[in-house]
Amino acid sequence: MGGNSEVPLIVNGKRLDGRGLEDLRPITIEAGVLNRANGSAYLTWGKNKVLAAVYGPREVFPKHETNLYGSIVRCRYMMAPFSTEEHGRAGPNRRSREISKVTKEAFESVVIKEVYPKTAIDIYVDILEGQGSTRVAGLTAAAVALANAGIPMKDIPIGVSVGKIDNKIAVDMMKEEDNFGQADMPLAINPTTGEVILLQMDGKMTRDEFIHALDLAFAKVPEIREKQIEALREFFKKSSASIEEGNGNGSSVIEEEQGLLGQQEAGVQEQ
Amino acid sequence: MVMVIDELKKEAVKDMLKLGKRTDGRSFDQYREISIKTNVISAAEGSADVTIGKSRVMAGVKLEVVEPFSDRPTEGTLTVNADLLPTAHETFEEGPPSEESIELARVVDRGIRAAEAVDLKSLFIEEGKVWGVFVDIYTLDHDGNLLDAAALAATAALQSMKVPKYENEKIIREEMTPKKLLNIPTQCTFVKIGKDIILDPTYAEEIVADARITYCVGDGMLYAIQKAGPGAFSKDEIISLLDKSFEQRKYLLSLLEKI
Numbered sequence: 001m002g003g004n005s006e007v008p009l010i011v012n013g014k015r016l017d018g019r020g021l022e023d024l025r026p027i028t029i030e031a032g033v034l035n036r037a038n039g040s041a042y043l044t045w046g047k048n049k050v051l052a053a054v055y056g057p058r059e060v061f062p063k064h065e066t067n068l069y070g071s072i073v074r075c076r077y078m079m080a081p082f083s084t085e086e087h088g089r090a091g092p093n094r095r096s097r098e099i100s101k102v103t104k105e106a107f108e109s110v111v112i113k114e115v116y117p118k119t120a121i122d123i124y125v126d127i128l129e130g131q132g133s134t135r136v137a138g139l140t141a142a143a144v145a146l147a148n149a150g151i152p153m154k155d156i157p158i159g160v161s162v163g164k165i166d167n168k169i170a171v172d173m174m175k176e177e178d179n180f181g182q183a184d185m186p187l188a189i190n191p192t193t194g195e196v197i198l199l200q201m202d203g204k205m206t207r208d209e210f211i212h213a214l215d216l217a218f219a220k221v222p223e224i225r226e227k228q229i230e231a232l233r234e235f236f237k238k239s240s241a242s243i244e245e246g247n248g249n250g251s252s253v254i255e256e257e258q259g260l261l262g263q264q265e266a267g268v269q270e271q
Numbered sequence: 272m273v274m275v276i277d278e279l280k281k282e283a284v285k286d287m288l289k290l291g292k293r294t295d296g297r298s299f300d301q302y303r304e305i306s307i308k309t310n311v312i313s314a315a316e317g318s319a320d321v322t323i324g325k326s327r328v329m330a331g332v333k334l335e336v337v338e339p340f341s342d343r344p345t346e347g348t349l350t351v352n353a354d355l356l357p358t359a360h361e362t363f364e365e366g367p368p369s370e371e372s373i374e375l376a377r378v379v380d381r382g383i384r385a386a387e388a389v390d391l392k393s394l395f396i397e398e399g400k401v402w403g404v405f406v407d408i409y410t411l412d413h414d415g416n417l418l419d420a421a422a423l424a425a426t427a428a429l430q431s432m433k434v435p436k437y438e439n440e441k442i443i444r445e446e447m448t449p450k451k452l453l454n455i456p457t458q459c460t461f462v463k464i465g466k467d468i469i470l471d472p473t474y475a476e477e478i479v480a481d482a483r484i485t486y487c488v489g490d491g492m493l494y495a496i497q498k499a500g501p502g503a504f505s506k507d508e509i510i511s512l513l514d515k516s517f518e519q520r521k522y523l524l525s526l527l528e529k530i
Contacts, residue, residue, distance in 0.1 A: 108501030
């Protein structure tokens with residue numbers, strides 16, 4: 001938090017990237033981008049590039065963390081060393097561990113744990129390029145990845161940040177606003193119930209500014225939610241189309257295998 | 272690790288809440304008894320020993336001459352660390368910092384830093400040299416709400432800080448100048464159990480809670496918030512708890528201003 005930035009963050013009502021105070025940066029989300037993970041999503045938010053992967057429900061390692069009555073939810077948020085202007089050290093640091101914790105706890109509130117006892121649901125959020133408000137971008141992507149993995153959830157949460165720049169409340173903090181602004185507040189909200197499942201704040205806000213910021217965050221929920229739904233809809237369209245055509249990845253793999261097994265007797269494999 | 276006695280206490284907490292009561296007779300908006308002692312460690316440049324009920328946290332402030340951050344070349348630095356000692360509770364294990372201890376340190380740090388409580392600008396020594404203020408939080412006894420005990424301890428330790436003399440490249444700790452905080456932030460932690468929200472949870476109240484939220488405030492100003500735990504808060508609850516944090520400020524300030 002810079003407090004007093006020498007660079008004005010708002011000029012003629014426009015922010016450094018031309019946005020108005022209540023405008024989100026452009027968001028794109030694609031679901032099911034990874035082959036190995038059970039669920040995944042690739043999200044861009046402004047210049048942020050985020051990859052979320054979900055493995056689970058799966059066996060718990062280390063075993064002593066197993067919960068007999070439900071699944072455990074774990075999360076690892078990490079920024080790639082090449083994701084920021086300055087080279088970052090690989091591996092977790094205090095900031096990434098705290099973000100992992102609050103992200104995990106947000107998802108603990110929506111994942112219906114009782115369905116798969118004694119399992120783990122592991123969420124991996126990797127920030128490939130970081131440009132402000134990465135934790136909420138990561139959370140928004142992870143929510144899509146969890147849905148993509150078929151994990152039962154009460155709701156699909158969205159993440160959004162609000163803040164104060166040049167004494168004005170604005171939504172969706174970009175990097176410069178994060179660094180030089182007067183307050184930064186990431187949130188995660190369950191669109192159906194309006195419950196807040198992640199909330200952090202850092203900076204200086206009066207009570208009125210805080211309420212204004214909360215209201216602004218809530219106002220943006222439908223826009224972000226729509227992107228998540230679009231991503232999941234697209235994914236289902238693609239996978240049902242390939243099943244219908246009978247030309248899914250499955251059949252091409254089998255054709256390859258038959259070619260490889262050419263010398264042996266290859267029986268017809270049932271799909 | 273599951274402690275059987277604590278599991279039984281969880282039931283007692285829930286049963287009492289159904290009757291609108293807490294197991295120790297407090298109201299939902301009441302702190303346990305708080306004691307703050309300062310200048311308890313003579314080797315440190317600032318120190319405090321705080322108890323909230325049966326929880327106990329110490330904080331020590333040490334000053335070292337360090338290089339400033341490149342983007343703030345004329346300001347001192349502030350670093351807050353916390354150790355959740357195995358001494359304090361059976362569930363605290365030895366080893367690298369747990370996410371709980373990292374969170375505690377960062378939350379306490381955030382409030383003090385956002386409040387600009389420490390006069391970092393006055394800690395400039397000469398080009399390339401500033402005072403680095405190192406606050407270390409040591410939790411000794413855990414019966415809940417280590418966050419607020421830690422915040423009080425860190426704040427009290429900083430309020431009682433003395434800066435040594437620096438001359439000819441030497442730190443002279445025999446000649447100290449008191450340096451008070453520019454302003455005193457206060458922090459409140461609440462937990463939510465079902466629909467009930469209570470201030471200053473005991474350990475049993477913490478482990479039965481669905482969610483926790485901490486506010487750091489100043490005079491008419493909000494400095495930091497941290498929500499934790501697998502539960503959720505409504506927008507109205509979030510605003511009402513901010514108001515409660517402002518209400519509690521008078522009381523907490525009165526304790527801190529005495530030192």
